Amino acid sequence: MSHTLILLRHGQSEWNEKNLFTGWYDVSLTEQGRAEASRGGQLLAEAGYKPEVLHTSLLTRAIVTANLALEAAGRSWIPVNRDWRLNERHYGALQGKDKAQTLAEFGEEQFMEWRRSYDTPPPVLDDSSEFSQINDERYAALGDSAPRTECLKDVLERMLPYWEENIKADLSAGKTVMVTAHGNSLRALVKHLDGISDEDIANLNIPTGIPLVYELDDNFQPITKGGTYLDPAAAADAIKAVANQGRK
Template identity: 45%
Template sequence: MLVLVRHGESEWNKLNLFTGWRDVELSERGVEEARKAGHALKEAGFTFDIAFTSALKRAQHTLDIILEELGQTDIPIERDQALNERDYGDLAGLNKDAARERWGEEQVHIWRRSYDTPPPGGESLKDTAERVLPYYEDKILPLVKEGKDVIVSAHGNSLRALIMKLDDLSRDEVTQLNLATGVPIVYKIDADGSVAEKRELSI
């Protein structure tokens, strides 16, 4: 079983700022979202053998809270920047509305949602996928194929890149994919690595 969770709301999410690799904390709402995610997983009977998260504390803190709710604070945790949010480059730290005023609605939309057009100094979703997917295939998928129950706490775009592969989405389809903060997405993966079942837990 593979469970993916986008971190709870961060302080910069709340302020409508581009975050990327900037290392910001969860907001109070984000902490509560993480607790609800952990509670939902506990109520559904989930336990995990190993956890993966990014090198950024908003994802790590979300994972810590979930595992605390599950009473599983002692399981192995792998932290790697391969699972980091996409790097927003020159946009990082800027208010999204201010960015639209500076560069125009259409250009900012292209940077945020296109598959292969990066913002200045940053990564596209394609760039993000090129680090996320090899890590998934090398480190995470083999464990899932062995029958391990794995949870991944990461970010909107690193998880979009992974879900694009898991759900076999086109470039156009993935641009429409939005992931809510703190909502667990559960995948049952067959021995060949294909998806047998997918569902979201309500929190």
């Protein structure tokens, strides 16, 4: 029996538009982002996909995207699970900083190390920062273990238990699962699914609002490596734009 897993990065957020590092900072969608989310749902409906359960993060941009996409697909009623483990990577002291200014200030190598290396986190974000989530009630249960910065490796390590215990359980029960999350939490999941090396994952970028469908075999291995974007041409353009963020 194969399993159907639909991955959807949220539509363009207010801080994607402004080109700011976002991480755990909670922003909503732009009008364009809302349109992308609805179109993502239409693409699912046109291709005949019927999500039966949703897993999403605790961040508004992912939650609103899921709502809009499911509404457009006629599936608003399905059960929803929200968990911090699907949150975007905590971007540490970069949260709130302009990507182009950061590139200009620190140079290409450092910029890409922070953005795309597997195991180098940005500097920690001070708890007193206006961009900190340390006193945010939605993370109260994390206590002092709440992250103050994360690299992709950290994201993978906190996301994998959720994949194993929650998402795989729904797939095993025969459900079509939709995961609406973020550029880096989805990069972590794709790294795991496709067995991408720590070096090669630097080259993987996920576009906003375009469903990426994985059919998985009995061992949860992708039948088609890399999955299938429902609008491959738009995905290819958007992937280039994400890769070039911060550059003119």
